[in-house]
Amino acid sequence: DNAIRIIEEYLPETKFDINLLAENLHMSKSSLYRKIKTMTGLSPIEFIRNIRLKHACRMLKDSSISISEVAYSLGFSDPHYFATYFKNEFNVTPSEYQRQSQGVKN
Helix, strand or coil: HHHHHHHHHHHCCCCCHHHHHHHHHEEEEEEEEHHHHHHCCCCCCHHHHHHHHHHHHHHHCCCCCHHHHHHHCCCCCHHHHHHHHHHHCCCCCCHHHHHHHHHCCC
């Protein structure tokens, strides 16, 4: 899907938002909102955030990169903000997820 490709292209950009996505898709903001909401049940902001969080999971599994580096590389302006959304989505903190996925127990 074009929307996912564009979102992934702009992942590191902290300023990436629905306006930029709509512009890149040559759609109005309201049309984009309706289309994403209909297709996914999520608002465009939630949709973008979920894609970022899925990429975070891959990064945390595949490397020893720090939580801050993961957050910044995916366009989160603050690692604490990233950790809050990560925990809300997956019920574990990024560091707990990283430990679990790398097989390290407390």
